[in-house]
Amino acid sequence: MVDLSVSLAGVSLKNPVIPASGTFGYGREFAECYDLNLLGSFSFKGTTAEARFGNPTPRIAETPSGMLNAVGLQNPGIDAVIALEVPNMAKLFQGPLIANIGGFSVEEYAENCRKIDQCPQVGIIEVNISCPNLHCGGKNFGSDPTSAAEVTAAVKAVTSKPVFMKLSPNVTDIAEIAKACEDAGADGVSLINTLLGMRIDLKRRRPLLANKTGGLSGPALLPVAVRMVYEVYEAVSIPIIGMGGVSCAEDVCELMLAGASAVEVGAVNLRDPMACKKIVEELSGVCERLGVSQIRKLTGGAH
Amino acid sequence: MVDLSVSLAGVSLKNPVIPASGTFGYGREFAECYDLNLLGSFSFKGTTAEARFGNPTPRIAETPSGMLNAVGLQNPGIDAVIALEVPNMAKLFQGPLIANIGGFSVEEYAENCRKIDQCPQVGIIEVNISCPNLHCGGKNFGSDPTSAAEVTAAVKAVTSKPVFMKLSPNVTDIAEIAKACEDAGADGVSLINTLLGMRIDLKRRRPLLANKTGGLSGPALLPVAVRMVYEVYEAVSIPIIGMGGVSCAEDVCELMLAGASAVEVGAVNLRDPMACKKIVEELSGVCERLGVSQIRKLTGGAH
């Protein structure tokens, strides 16, 4: 019997497998396929202050071993999420939820987190700083250490829940950003978000996505995620939720060896709605083959 | 009849297909498979001042739709390359060669370029600035605009051949680096080099590559390359050699629509030694289907 339980900044999860924000909706479609309680947790769709339609379509393009998305944070807004979706999710999943929070200003992040802090069902707040800072020429909050730290501090001031800052991979030095978040009080970091990409429609001679660029996710991303988790693990001492391209139980172990305490699974949920269930079910067997009786012992094992 | 010819800063190529540096050696192995003169040009293995063994093995790892390499610039040094390899390559390929030049200090780059400037067979110098600056804590020259510009200026001062600066994708803003190279006098830019990645050997619980990290190349990279070429095309007016993940004639057209004037083909040469020949042969047909009679008209067509 392998002990699959892990702990994230004091929050215990029965296993490290967590569907990634934006790829699992509010869980409803997957709950038709399997009992969500077999998951470690789940990170629900990124939430902003106002309801958002998101970007025009097409929002999706295929790439070798992956996909681009430019959904653009479609969501009903934080108040509707708290009033309707959180209670609903709590019916489908009895463990601690991860609330993924977006924002377009430091104040918006803080306000969203202050509100979500009131939800007992939420165990962890995951703050997505890959959003453009509308007060600062549209540069992403996650693209420089100062603004990443600013968001961290603002959010920490309004919640007592553990805060995981979700980092963008589109930077020269992700470890530096992670360190800035740690110094500003973050309880953990989540990485990686999608890598910026583009596909072009040869016939129309235009970018395929209406938004032109989109975020790359899926297996293509795995080696970049492993490298970044490894780098960040060397730079910080707070826990890491690793993600990017995970498609099987071995990939979960690979990201944990690189330094992750738990692992999110994104795009493959879209390709295979049963993916997370299969990964959870395979995890014990893979651990046994690797001679591991407590999966949390894998964390950072490759350093 | 589709006109496949393109021009790069005044150098005419019969078509835009160029094997990428490091994936074609000095052409010998491929010349056993086909006549290299069907290529537009070829960019030979990165050359440094001294002979280098490179990194310890394993140097290669597989990834979904791609691979990592940590060859570490193995090469016999600039003098041996000029004395032995350049004349040899000139026998296999009668068009203008692209000399890919590495370096670990601004002076080394300049010295290498000064020497290669003497080779009439070399039509273009491609300066790989993804090398660590040994005088500056090992940060890559390509990771900030100032050092990229410094290398550009130093190299331009010692050669009259067109200089293409080869940019690293491991940066927050590649357009800014490209602009700095343009301002410092570059005749063009080449992009992208490999994306930094890692794989971990689950059994040994260690990074698979002896060097720990390696560069991701292959189809997985294509959407990132398209995005970066597109961004750089909007920022500069010098020509772009596009590359990253190209595996078929359609991919060549996609990078050209994004803004490339010519396209390098890397990792797929390793998987299929006939890859470049097949791509050249398919190119006319693809252009015809797209209704293009001069391939150079595709450049930047998606903007």
Next chain:
Amino acid sequence: MIETPLTLIHKKQLTRDVWELALAGDTSAITAPGQFVNLLLEGRFLRRPISVCDWDKDILLLLVRVAGKGTQQLCRSEVGTSFDTLMGLGNGFDPARSTGKSVLVGGGIGSAPLYGLAKRMATAGDAPAVAMGFNSGDDAFYLKEFAELGCQISLATVDGSLGRKGLVTDLLPHTGCGYGFVCGPEPMLKAVWGCEQLTGGQFSFEERMGCGFGACMGCTCKTRYGSKRICKDGPVLDKEEIVW
């Protein structure tokens, strides 16, 4: 929705680029014509959504147009190939909501899901009129199949090589029908939507999809009643809720 393997048991080329494929497996998740399946193809990351053309309890019929590398791979697959499939996706057409004499309006490959609808309407004793548009006569398919259901068929081709020269919208005034079940490329949907004699109808849309089952918000469109996911709340939308 169920995830289940389907085995290709029959294929036939209907036109230059359209194939008829029959797949065997558990079709129990399909509840209405106009629903679609999402097929996993070896070596492609995203699934390919294809409308149910017809089905019985253990055979699914698809009509597939070769549009790119994935559909080419699908149509080149050998009999015996198995495909992991998500089944019973989307809402589908509901003939019970028709408010008048019905015409099925198909453009190109968009006629595929209309066949299953026509068959069910015919079985219920009410074979609908069918109006189909193609680029040319060589591209037309399933004329005999629709006729065998007892449907009155009118045809338009862009080059005039079969039926009336023109677009499918040119046919509608002559059908005398006030309610449409419509599937085809978006410009055709829009044109049919704008036809005066249609007082109501159900329109099937296409969009690039991440999941096909409602999880990713990749396929959202605006309607009079808010955002809808083409894959889950559609692909069929009511005429009156559509905004262009």
Next chain:
Amino acid sequence: MIETPLTLIHKKQLTRDVWELALAGDTSAITAPGQFVNLLLEGRFLRRPISVCDWDKDILLLLVRVAGKGTQQLCRSEVGTSFDTLMGLGNGFDPARSTGKSVLVGGGIGSAPLYGLAKRMATAGDAPAVAMGFNSGDDAFYLKEFAELGCQISLATVDGSLGRKGLVTDLLPHTGCGYGFVCGPEPMLKAVWGCEQLTGGQFSFEERMGCGFGACMGCTCKTRYGSKRICKDGPVLDKEEIVW
């Protein structure tokens, strides 16, 4: 080197994880035992290098150990599957350069290429001695095949379940041979290399490969005569040039 399709025409499981595969196709590029082929597997980016075990003009024999997902896929392939293959890679063993009585020394799956070598030496009238090491008797393969060539076989297993308990190096002193043709995992190569009674020999190495034909410098090792590419200048190196 040629790039050519090979068709799987026969497969047989030899042990828990070793399979014998026969592939039909143009083998003309193979010139020496100890060369290898590089097989393209659907869905994997890099090819998989596998030693030639034996060959005639249109059949290639491989012995493959399931080591990971690629070799598993290969061994699970159905007869009739076609593989794009690069053929005639590497230098191979050269029995003519032997400087004394020869023993073939194999560790685990490393015995595979030694079979083709033994066969050619036997055909030339000089069946060599063979020393093979395995983890246990259950892992041993091709004993009968080597015996049928007239080879004198000595065996060692780590658990002692077959032959001598111990490593293949324990066998060498008893063979009375001074020249070795050696293939196996690196620690075994190193141990054999250090055995005193071998005054010369040819050692076949493995390395992770990008191309397998000399282009990428992915597989370089240091030798007394400078850098060599395992794939092109090897996989077989002379005893005296090897540095550890």
